[in-house]
Amino acid sequence: MKRNFYIYLFLTVLISGITSLAVVSFSKKPSAQYFYNEDSIPVQRASFQPQEFPDFTFAAEYAVKAVVHVKVVKRGVSQPYSLFDFFFGYGQPQTPREMIGAGSGVIISEDGYIVTNNHVIEGADQIEVTLENNQTFKAKLVGSDPATDVALIKIDAQNLPLLKFGDSDALRLGEWVLAIGNPYNLRSTVTAGIVSAKARSMPSMDGEFKIEAFIQTDAAVNSGNSGGALINTKGELVGINTAIASKTGAFTGYSFAVPTTIVKKIVEDILDFGSVQRAMLGISMQNIDGNLAKERGLKDTRGVFIAEVVKGGAAEKAGIRNNDVLISINGVRVNSSPAVQEQISRYRPKDKITVEILRDNKQKEVSVVLEGRGAEIAMSDGSKGTTKIFGAELVEASKDKLNNLNIRSGIEVVSVGEGKFKDAGISAGYIITHINQVPVRTLQELQSVIQRSRRSLLIEGVYQDGKTVYYGMGL
Numbered sequence: 001m002k003r004n005f006y007i008y009l010f011l012t013v014l015i016s017g018i019t020s021l022a023v024v025s026f027s028k029k030p031s032a033q034y035f036y037n038e039d040s041i042p043v044q045r046a047s048f049q050p051q052e053f054p055d056f057t058f059a060a061e062y063a064v065k066a067v068v069h070v071k072v073v074k075r076g077v078s079q080p081y082s083l084f085d086f087f088f089g090y091g092q093p094q095t096p097r098e099m100i101g102a103g104s105g106v107i108i109s110e111d112g113y114i115v116t117n118n119h120v121i122e123g124a125d126q127i128e129v130t131l132e133n134n135q136t137f138k139a140k141l142v143g144s145d146p147a148t149d150v151a152l153i154k155i156d157a158q159n160l161p162l163l164k165f166g167d168s169d170a171l172r173l174g175e176w177v178l179a180i181g182n183p184y185n186l187r188s189t190v191t192a193g194i195v196s197a198k199a200r201s202m203p204s205m206d207g208e209f210k211i212e213a214f215i216q217t218d219a220a221v222n223s224g225n226s227g228g229a230l231i232n233t234k235g236e237l238v239g240i241n242t243a244i245a246s247k248t249g250a251f252t253g254y255s256f257a258v259p260t261t262i263v264k265k266i267v268e269d270i271l272d273f274g275s276v277q278r279a280m281l282g283i284s285m286q287n288i289d290g291n292l293a294k295e296r297g298l299k300d301t302r303g304v305f306i307a308e309v310v311k312g313g314a315a316e317k318a319g320i321r322n323n324d325v326l327i328s329i330n331g332v333r334v335n336s337s338p339a340v341q342e343q344i345s346r347y348r349p350k351d352k353i354t355v356e357i358l359r360d361n362k363q364k365e366v367s368v369v370l371e372g373r374g375a376e377i378a379m380s381d382g383s384k385g386t387t388k389i390f391g392a393e394l395v396e397a398s399k400d401k402l403n404n405l406n407i408r409s410g411i412e413v414v415s416v417g418e419g420k421f422k423d424a425g426i427s428a429g430y431i432i433t434h435i436n437q438v439p440v441r442t443l444q445e446l447q448s449v450i451q452r453s454r455r456s457l458l459i460e461g462v463y464q465d466g467k468t469v470y471y472g473m474g475l
Contacts, residue, residue, distance in 0.1 A: 054176050059235040060190045065132045065161040066107040067180045067229050069187055070116055070139075070153075072124035074099040104181035104228030105129065105153065106237060107162045108267070112137075112155040115263060116227030117242055118144045118448070121151050123439070129155050132188055143270030143444040147278070147451055148211050148258060148345070149242050150266045151227075163229060166236025168215060168259035171195050179219035179241050179255065181228025193219030193255075199339040200256060202245065213342030214256035215239045221255035230257040239263075262345050269348070274387060275447045277348040279370035281355075282313020283320065285337045296323065299361055303327035304340055306357075318355075318368040325358040344370070387443045389450070390473075391419020396442060397431050405462050407433060409441035424473040426459070434460040 075098055103120035107113070114129065121127055127139040137155035144151035171177075175195045183189055197216040215230065221241050230239035239257030246252045269276045286292065286305040293301050303325040309316045320326075328334060329343040330353050347353060349372030357364050387394050397412040410431040416422045432440060436458050440446040450457065459471045 054233055056176070056178060056190075056192060056233065059178055059231055059233050060180070062235040063163055063178070063229055063231045063237075064180055064188045064190060066163040067132065067182075067188065068105045068107060068114060069130040069182045069185075070103045070105045070114075070120055070227060071128040071130070072101045072103075072121055073126040073128075074101070074123050075125045102182065102185060102224055103226040104224065104241070106227070106229045106240065107160050108165070108237070110158065110160050110162055112157045112160060113142070113267075113271075114139065114153050114155065115240055115267060116151050116153060117240065118146050118149045118151040120227045121153060122146070127153055129153070130187075131160075141442065141444065143274065143276075144448055145266050145270075145276045145451070146210075146448045147276075148262055148266055150240065150258060150263055152267055152270050163231065163235070163237040165260045165264050166232055166234065166238045168238045168261050171198065171215065171232070171238055171259075173197070176233055177215075177217055177219060177238065178231050178233075179217065179221050179225060179228060179257075180231065181221070181225035181241060183220075183222035183224040185224060189225075191220040193217045196254070198259075199336055199342055201336075201338040202243065202256065211262070211341045211345050213259065213262065213338040213345070214242070215259050217255050217257065218253055219255055220251045222251050223249070225255075259342065262342065265346055270444070275444060276451065278372065278451070279344055279347040279349050279351060280314065280372065281340070281344050281368065281370065282310035282315040283326070284308040284310075285326070285340060287336050288325070297361075298325065298358075302333075302335060303358060304334060304337055314368050314371040318366050320355070320357060320366060320368070321359070323359075326355060327358060327363075328356040330354055348372075387447075389447070390421045391417040392421035392426065393417075394432075394443060394446070401431065401464075405431065405464070405466060407431070407462060409433070409439070410461065411440055411443060411446050420473050424459070424471045426471055427463075429464050430461050430469070431463075432459055432461040 103116060105114040105116035108115055121141060121144065127141065128136060129139045130136045137157055139153045139155045142152040142154050173195055177193060177195055179191045181189060194217065195215060196218055200214045200216040201212040217230065221244050225241050228241045229237055230241050232238050237260055239259050240263055241255060241257045243256045244251055245254040266276055284307045286307045288298065288301045288303060288305050290301060292305060296305065306320065306322060306324045306326055309320055309322055326334060326340065329340065332343055334340045334343060347370055349370055351370050353368050353370060355366050355368055357366060393414040394411050395414050397410045401412065402408065402410065410433045413426060413428055413430045415428050416426060432446065434440065435446060435449045436453055438449050440449060456472060456474050462468050
């Protein structure tokens with residue numbers, strides 16, 4: 001009997017221990033926590049699991065060192081003192097005034113090459129760059145491309161922190177990204193968001209030729225962020241922050257960045273050729289919706305509808321016709337006009353690509369040799385330091401010639417061969433000061449103005465005798 005009692009007592013202790021261990025072990029597992037409100041109604045609160053959330057610290061601390069503050073100074077003249085002075089130029093002399101702007105930039109090489117937006121530095125007489133460590137440098141414009149709003153500037157420095165180009169094509173919707181810049185002169189500001197859309201375009205209000213295939217994010221971007229970095233969580237550069245969609249001028253939830261697939265090609269063109277080598281497919285496109293598909297007898301809404309083929313263009317020469325549907329370029333599917341622009345912008349004139357089209361709902365592959373447009377096929381002669389455009393050799397005018405003519409800047413026509421310049425009547429020795437009323441100080445600026453002009457050019461300049469002459473030409 002006594003023996004049975006000890007056995008019973010031993011089993012009771014053993015079972016109690018196992019039960020306690022199970023309770024302790026269970027309590028250590030992640031679980032929902034509960035608390036009670038005043039009405040004794042149980043409310044569930046999800047447990048916090050840090051590993052489920054991204055950590056931005058590495059990417060932010062690494063990338064912020066390569067994002068710079070860009071200050072620009074534009075010099076002009078004050079407004080006339082009266083309406084009489086405005087028309088006749090009399091009265092007191094006009095006093096110079098300065099306009100100061102600011103933006104951001106991204107260091108992409110150890111020896112001082114910096115990418116920013118064209119609209120940040122456009123028309124600047126002086127560019128100043130401040131690094132994250134507060135060192136300040138004078139910068140010079142290397143080249144710019146208004147069509148993509150990308151510009152390349154250079155400072156005289158070595159061993160700089162830089163950002164490496166990432167693959168913007170690899171970005172996925174919903175992926176975390178960081179925007180780094182200097183909004184409202186708040187240096188080295190980091191904001192986070194997700195990729196909201198890709199190959200996004202915005203309406204062009206000025207009618208100028210533009211290439212837009214933006215990465216859309218909801219990372220906060222404001223005035224001063226332009227030209228700054230959009231990075232992934234690895235700290236790789238995937239875009240250059242460029243614009244916001246807002247009715248107030250301040251961030252309202254939508255920001256846009258130029259993808260690095262475009263930025264990298266623009267930078268390489270500027271460094272290799274001195275100007276952007278832009279390829280053109282030669283088509284007018286229309287996005288396909290249900291109504292268009294029904295109207296044209298299309299089976300589905302994939303691809304883009306080719307509304308018109310430019311006569312003599314690359315597409316026509318390859319056999320592409322009006323009413324064809326473009327569905328892929330070198331194996332990459334395209335379902336919108338911006339997506340087509342993004343793909344074509346990767347190539348240069350004379351590059352060969354394979355496009356896939358639908359004709360009468362039948363699939364067909366076509367080989368296309370891309371062509372250039374106007375001055376985008378300009379040839380640079382490194383030995384002479386000249387650039388050939390429209391049959392004429394051009395060079396930035398020397399300071400002596402500018403001082404003799406009492407002008408601040410201009411592009412000198414060194415020689416004139418067969419081409420549009422000769423047809424317009426332009427002779428050697430002419431110094432171009434403005435194109436379409438826009439001042440041109442460098443060959444890159446001259447090319448940029450020509451590239452964004454669609455139909456004609458109004459050229460203003462001065463000959464060596466001081467006579468101002470205007471020329472007009474079609475494109």
